């Protein structure tokens with residue numbers, strides 16, 4: 329009889345993949361950030377393959393699922409919080425994945441320091457913190473300057489995926505992203521994960537919150553001068569607090 333494989337669940341939703349026998353486990357943590365800036369990601373992965381980047385990846389649910397169903401791509405998850413990266417790497421190691429790495433870094437400085445222009449195929453950003461306290465508003469990740477960095481990092485046919493359950497942040501993201509990307513809002517759930525691609529999406533869907541999501545490709549012809557002009561002209565993320573989202577964040 330074949331051995332029973334352990335299936336993990338989060339809020340009742342199976343976590344992608346299965347835990348493999350320990351002798352197959354891999355090492356997916358970047359113990360330290362690369363010495364080279366920008367980094368040579370093909371050398372770090374040991375092969376040349378399109379790079380998928382998840383910024384603020386949390387426990388890695390989306391990226392681990394993607395690494396399993398897209399073995400032909402290299403996957404890189406970044407989060408500023410070491411504890412969530414420990415959860416992500418443990419699960420990726422146990423799934424014996426060789427096409428994924430996780431590192432602890434601030435997303436903005438990661439793009440600036442470690443990513444060569446035009447080198448990334450997909451950048452995913454799911455549920456960046458809205459920072460409800462106005463005094464912390466400067467920490468919001470999605471700004472015109474951040475989107476300019478994403479534009480530089482993506483290959484010409486690359487894709488940016490943005491998602492939040494905060495109405496004010498969602499509206500800001502969609503409006504601002506359209507200036508840099510040919511960006512389409514998407515009303516439907518992701519077909520690969522109708523119960524939610526990420527831990528936060530699962531929780532938000534269970535609470536009945538609206539999800540703002542979309543995908544865009546870099547607008548062609550935006551050179552450095554045009555990107556700088558957008559950064560100077562477009563407003564920073566300022567929006568009204570949302571009581572339901574703030575409550576959910578306190579509960580988390």
Ligand SMILES: C[S@@+](CC[C@H](N)C(=O)[O-])C[C@H]1O[C@@H](n2cnc3c(N)ncnc32)[C@H](O)[C@@H]1O
Pocket residue numbers: 383384385386387406407408409412433434435436453454455456457469526527528529
């Ligand atoms: C609300 S959680 C969402 C996590 C995951 N993307 C999801 O959808 O479940 C926001 C994540 O972004 C991370 N984060 C916040 N600021 C960040 C930054 N400047 N750079 C990288 N990660 C950041 C947090 O540590 C946290 O894991």
